[in-house]
Amino acid sequence: MDVPADGDRPTDLPYPDVDELEAAAARVLPEHVVGYFRGPTGAYGIPTEAERWSQLRFRPHVLRDTSRLSLATTVLGTPVASPVLVAPMAQQRAAHPEGEVATARAVRRRGVLLGVSTNTGVRFADIGAVGAPWWFQVYVMDDRAMTADLVQRAAAEGATALVLTVDTPGVDPRRPQLEPRSWPERYGMQANLPGGDTGRPIFSGTRNLSVDDIGWLHDLTGLPVVVKGVLRADDAVRCVDTGAAGVIVSTHGGRCLTQSIVSADALPEVAAAVGDRAEVYVDSGLRTPEHVAAALCLGARAVFLGRPVMWALATGGDAGVEELLGSIDTQLERVLRSLGAGSLDELGPDLVV
Ligand SMILES: Cc1cc2nc3c(=O)[nH]c(=O)nc-3n(C[C@H](O)[C@H](O)[C@H](O)COP(=O)(O)O)c2cc1C
Structure with a gap:
């Protein structure tokens, strides 16, 4: 895959306004779809993830050479033009x-993943044909053979x-669901099941899992396994150990x-517990280039964006x-230069309080 050189990409793109994008999406999508996408976040007076990212403050360096800053990095060995992934x-x-x-077409053009x-x-074949990594x-289903397939x-x-x-x-009952009558004609649920689309979610929850399943998935495919949804150092270490x-x-x-x-x-x-033994990524509530910069400073090798995409x-x-x-990406470069970072390697927790 070609990663666009920094010089080939536009540098004059405006500051992203995710709130405006959300409002615009809410005008074009059915209400139940918007409700499902939004989920229960921010309900019941709980501060949102985005608000917490915004509370972080930078301690920027000045008088450093940032002229050669590049966002290019790798994730599990795959080159990406930016640490902002989908x-x-x-x-x-x-x-x-x-x-x-x-989505994959946009990702390919941006050189990410x-x-x-x-x-x-x-x-899968239609996604693979696009050529983006x-x-x-x-989701490991109760039917292990189906999952393996x-x-x-x-x-x-x-x-x-x-x-x-x-x-x-389990799924929080307050999370709005897509209305079944809209499947599978327009949306489809799982286009890749052996028996074809069931027209309903096959999700059976993550109750049936243990750390042994990391090795099970690796042995089935030979692929590296990344565990998503880790919030504690001890769990992260258990994942890496296995x-x-x-x-x-x-x-x-x-x-x-x-x-x-x-x-x-x-x-x-x-990040501190895992160190260099494995790669650490983060998602949830990242809405601005500053949020992304803070995440990179706090130890994320890359970030994933959900709802904004x-x-x-x-x-x-x-x-x-x-x-x-x-x-x-373009505004992230500006923010990183404002931190005095000449490369992604220079980002560290000392830049954030
Ligand atoms: C509509 C929607 C569907 C999602 N579906 C899945 C999924 O099938 N599997 C999964 O691991 N995470 C899923 N997620 C979670 C995302 O992978 C990611 O963790 C989350 O969206 C990041 O937070 P953000 O939306 O605030 O950026 C979903 C998120 C949304 C908004």
């Missing part, structure tokens, strides 16, 4: 008829890592245990996602 999200065809295919949910309505997010086909179609989601033993190549510090965007510690507060202890997809399709990612 989170796996179910039901992207509810946002846009092409769903993940459109996307996660693809177990509950995608798009076939992608990781397959796994699914991950092996994802690997065969080009997924380069498996993302094992571990934080969803073979995880990475962990994603995540509250699932506040969609599961709505009153958990937020990612911004969990990231430092996880969904809103951009709904309002502008692949061009909308490309513009969102582009504006975050």
Whole structure:
């Protein structure tokens, strides 16, 4: 895959306005779809993840050479033009008829990487054909043989890592659901099941998991396994000890245990505990280039964006996602220069309080 050189990418994109994107998406999408995408975050007086990221303050350096700053990095060995990646999200065809295919096109043009949910309505082959690097997010179903078949086909179609989601033993009943009558004609639920789309979620919760499943998934596919939904140092160490190549510090965007510690507060202890033994990523509530910069300073090798991408997809399709990612990247460069960072390697926790 070609990673666009920094000089080839536009540098004059405006500051991203995710709130405006969300409002615009709410004008074009059915209400139940918007409700499902938003989830229960921010309800019941709980401060949002985004608010917590915004509370962090930078301690910038000055008088440093930042003229050669580049956002390019690698994730599990895959070169990416930016550490801002796209989170796996179910039901992207509810946002846009092409769903993940459109997202993948934008991701390829930006030179980054996307996660693809177990509950995608798009076939692996169609995502793979776009040519963007992608990781397959796994919900381990009660039917292990079906799960094995699914991950092996994802690997065969080009997924380069498996993302094992571990934080969803059940779905919060306050989370609005997509209305079943809208499946599968428009959205589809899981386009990749051996028996074809069931037209209903196959999700059986993450109750049936243990750390041994990291090795099980690796042995099935030979792919590195990243554990998503880790919020404690001891759990992160257990994952790495049993073979995880990475962990994603995540509250699932506040969609599961709505009153958990937020990612911004969990990231430092996880990053410190994991050190160089595996890669640490973060998601949940990142809405601005400053949020991304803070996450990189606190130890994330890369970040994943969820809902902002969904809103951009709904309002502008692949061009909308490309513009969102582009504006975050260009403004992230400016923020990092304001921190006195000459490279991503110079970011560290001392830059944030
Ligand atoms: C509509 C929607 C569907 C999602 N579906 C999945 C999923 O199928 N599997 C998963 O691991 N995470 C899923 N997530 C969580 C995202 O991967 C990610 O953790 C979260 O969206 C990040 O927070 P943010 O939306 O605030 O950026 C979903 C999130 C949203 C908004």
